[in-house]
Amino acid sequence: MFLSVILLWTALVFLTTAPSSRVMALAPQTLYARRHQQQQQLRFTTSTSTSKSTTRIPSSNYYNNRRSRNEYSSSTTTSTAKATTTTTQLASAKILPIAYTGASGILLYKAIVLKTAASSSRLVLIAISLLSLFNFSTSDNARIKSAKIAYNEKTYPSSSGKEKQRRQAAITYRFAVRVKIIGQFLGLIRMILSKSTVGFMRGGAIIMSSQLLYFFVGGGSSNHDNEGNWKPLSDKAVTSVLCIDAILVTAALIAASASVASDTTTKLFTITSGLFAFGSFIGSLEGIPQFIKAIKSRTN
Structure with a gap:
């Protein structure tokens, strides 16, 4: 049983982190662009030094050739920089799927081998494990x-106008995403290191609190799509998500305080932990389509 679980999660790590054919094709293209750019710069330098050593006035053809070389060199440099940036972004994006998949596997392992945990605690561990695998590993990666695209490519520093608003939205969104990811990892680490039900539920509360904090710092109003375009969420959508996350945080905190064994607290713990696990299961189900899409894009 344990061996099958380990093999399953090893396969998931490979699938979620294996580079796609597009990434593999970028490397030789980037290398060719760099070599071609160096050759063009060498030719241009030789031509310029030769023209400076002569005393005759250059003809109009020389200026035309020089202008075309400059334009070609500039376009080659731009394409090379974009290809290098894309390769770097895709390479750095492997870290999150590995971390989330690893955390998911550890939580599932704890749910299986932890004999002292109640059935409700096992359910919470399994729910967060699936949430980390199917939702966090793909949505946070995207x-x-x-x-990165919005901050590095789509916007640039500006002092006024719409460009300033777009730039500020990109900065806010980048900060909100970082806050969300850091909070989720803190919650996952808390659950992984804990050996008691109180620690499990407090870790779950930290995870859901990071969702709230994401919107409090402006993640909804500064939301961007996968292409790095600024597309803020509506106030109605943000309010509904905040209400759901607030309910889950409250349920986790109540379950953590009601984990002491007694008739009343046991019933309260069962209800609140079950509510928290149900909300986490819904979140994992919402992430399955994007997870499958990510797997297909890496296997093609």
Whole structure:
């Protein structure tokens, strides 16, 4: 049983982190662009030094050739920089799926082998394990890549106008995504290191609190799509998500305080922990389509 679980999670780590064919194709293209750029710069330098050593006035053809070389060199440099940036972003994006998948596997392992945990605690561990695998590993990966594109490529520093608003939205979104990811990892680590039901539920509360904090710092109004375009969420959508996350945080905290064994607290713990696990299961189900899409894009 344990061996099958380990093999399953090893396969998931490989699938969620294996580079796609597009990434593999970028490397030789980038290398070719760099070599071609160096050759063009060498030719241009030789031509410029030769023209400076002569005393005759350059003809109009020389200026035309020089202008075309400059334009070509500039376009080559831009394409090379974009290819290098894309490769770097895709390479750095492997870290999150590995971390979330690893945390998911550890939580599932704890749910299986932890004999002292109640059935409700096992349910919470399994729910967060699935949430980390199917939702966090893909959605946060897409968010952090979108934030990088918005900040590095789609916007630039400006002092006024719409460009300033777009730039500020990109900065806010990048900060909100980082806050969300850090909070989720703190909660996952708390659950992994804990050996008691109180620690499990407090870790779950930290995870859901990071969702609230994401919107409190402006993640909804500064939301960007996968292409790095600024597309803020509506106030109605933000309010509904905040209400759901607030209910889950409250349920986790109540379950943590009601984990002491007694007739009344046991019933309260069962209800609140079950509510928290149910909300986490819903979140994992919402992330399955994007997870499958990410797997297909890496296997093609």
